[in-house]
Amino acid sequence: MASKVYQRVLELLEAEGIRHLFGIPDPSFFHMFVTAEERGWQVIAPHHEEAGAFMAEAMWRMTGTPGVIVGNQGPGVANLVPAAINAAKENAPVIFIGGQRAQIAARRVRRGRIQYTPQYRYFEEAMKWVAVIEYPEQTDEIIREAFRQALTGRPGPVYIEIPMNTMQAEQDFPPALPPADYRVLHQPADAGAIAQAAALLRAAQNPILLVGQGAFTARAHDAIAALADNLQCPVIHTYPVSSFPPGAEERTFPCGFSPAGAQAVSGSDLVVAIGTEIGEPVQHGVGGHWEKGDAARKWIYIECDPLAFGVNRHIDVPILADLRDAVPQLTAALADTPRQRSAEVERLIELHRQFRADCEAEAPRGxxxxxxxxxxxxxxxxxxxxxxxxxxxxxxxxxxxxxxxxxxxxxxxxxxxxxxxxxxxxxxxxxxxxxxxxxxxxxxxxxxxxxxxxxxxxxxxxxxxxxxxxxxxxxxxxxxxxxxxxxxxxxxxxxxxxxxxxxxxxxxxxxxxxxxxxxxxxxxxxxxxxxxxxxxxxxxxxxxxxxxxxxxxxxxxxxxxxxxxxxx
Known part of the structure; x- marks a missing residue:
């Protein structure tokens, strides 16, 4: 069926579950915005494209579905660059769509072209993937590749540029495919790695979960909570006041900003790291509070990027998988051996409770x-x-x-x-x-x-x-x-x-x-x-x-x- 490229882009985004579009109206996107609203989308025009990209990023953080931000040719796209760098560092799969003048402008030798620069080059360093839809026939393959790149392995942003002549072009397109028909949606763990991890956990005396923001942006709250419930162990935030697994609030501690967190780390004999880079905020798992007992401490690391293993520290059981698949697998493997909460965990809970009470009492009044x-x-x-x-x-x-x-x-x-x-x-x-x-x-x-x-x-x-x-x-x-x-x-x-x-x-x-x-x-x-x-x-x-x-x-x-x- 024949349709305009901007219509097809919306269809492909809808197939991914997207119904919000951020961006400031401009001739490049007028038709897309109006059509999106007619299809029941929420179109949000911020006052600055950078802010719109942050809004799109927050949508992903809260839903697990990538956010989409558009920037108009020239200044609009330029305003997206800081947010693109931020999204890259935050591992946020934001879909950046840039408008551009008709593609003939890119091929001219002339000087003094208004609002024209080779925009895509500005994004190449930060983005997981960059592409220009030069011909309407490329629309499906480029949009699909954008999602494949953004969501495969460690998430990250992508940039797609659509020149105005392409945006308004018409093409016969087949029905839009569901995501499962063109990209991998699940990456379960190897059964042997899960068995090895379960054996280590059964033998551990003082295990802890080290949980980073990736566990929550993956919307894996309940899966993390189920594992934490089985282990009845401390949950250590890589950053203080991060999201809390439901039901584990009282035994969730920041690594070094609470005596309970510091003691849980230094006294642990096994760490299960999930959704974290094991980076500087936890001294790469080797320094600071981690130094005591490091030689004997075992590490299980659930990570979807194979290049992350063994870089910041040695990992005893690397589990190469999507945490949304691997955490339930590990919980299921431990189902027949649930742990009882130890006296040490109860002591840490009380220590943290007293620390918070002391902080409240010491906060200056009046x-x-x-x-x-x-x-x-x-x-x-x-x-x-x-x-x-x-x-x-x-x-x-x-x-x-x-x-x-x-x-x-x-x-x-x-x-x-x-x-x-x-x-x-x-x-x-x-x-x-x-x-x-x-x-x-x-x-x-x-x-x-x-x-x-x-x-x-x-x-x-x-x-x-x-x-x-x-x-x-x-x-x-x-x-x-x-x-x-x-x-x-x-x-x-x-x-x-x-x-x-x-x-x-x-x-x-x-x-x-x-x-x-x-x-x-x-x-x-x-x-x-x-x-x-x-x-x-x-x-x-x-x-x-x-x-x-x-x-x-x-x-x-x-x-x-x-x-x-x-x-x-």
């Missing part, structure tokens, strides 16, 4: 401005249990590691790259993913929040009731610690370059959102409750002690050990 630790305690204890927890910023994110009173099923933070400004777009993408079933709450520093405040209008326009709790020190937060460490007192630009008159709550109200400005700690919880009750996008601005935000960052020494070549 200071003006509010101490950031107290802000975190008061703000997060008021959140719904099923809230999606989004973080942004440096010092503010680190304060959540110690003081946040949440154990979220879903926590979003671009932990691998540390790209500021992702928080609000992530929150919008996550709210689109969960609809009206759950609330999405962002905790952000003001510097990070200011990157994309215009997207508050997107949230209002799309009726997305995201709650934004903004810790405002009117400076660059944790960076001030670095400035002072190297240079002494900083310049006005590095210390406090916005002054104390910036009212983000008023900015929010100007966009049509709910806004609150809170200066006393006892008013924080009620403000969060009012924001939740408003049913609208909301910004709660809370001025905090800037000196404490820079100087008292909890666990900064532990955080600094992540860098083998840190320079201050």
């Amino acid at each position: 200071s003006q401005p509010v101490h950031p630790a107290r802000l975190m305690l008061e703000a997060t204890r008021a959140l719904p249990e099923d809230a999606v927890f989004v973080r942004d910023g440096g010092a503010t994110s680190i304060y959540t590691w110690t003081y946040a009173q949440v154990t979220p099923r879903d926590s979003i933070w671009n932990q691998n790259f540390g790209h500021l400004g992702t928080g609000l777009p992530y929150a919008i993408g996550a709210q689109l993913a969960v609809g009206n079933e759950r609330r999405v709450v962002l905790v952000s520093g003001d510097s990070a929040f200011l990157f994309h405040t215009s997207e508050l209008e997107t949230a209002v326009r799309k009726n997305l009731p995201v709650i934004c709790i903004v810790s405002a020190d009117y400076a660059w937060g944790v960076e001030v610690r670095g400035y002072r460490g190297m240079l002494g007192e900083g310049t006005p630009e590095t210390e406090a370059h916005w002054g104390k008159q910036l009212r983000l709550d008023k900015v929010a109200e100007g966009y049509g959102a709910h806004g609150e400005f809170v200066e006393r700690e006892e008013d924080i919880g009620p403000a969060v409750q009012r924001a939740l009750a408003s049913g609208r996008p909301a910004v709660i601005q809370i001025p905090v002690d800037g000196t404490a935000n820079a100087r008292d960052v909890p666990g900064h020494e532990e955080y600094s050990t992540w860098y083998n070549d840190f320079w201050y």
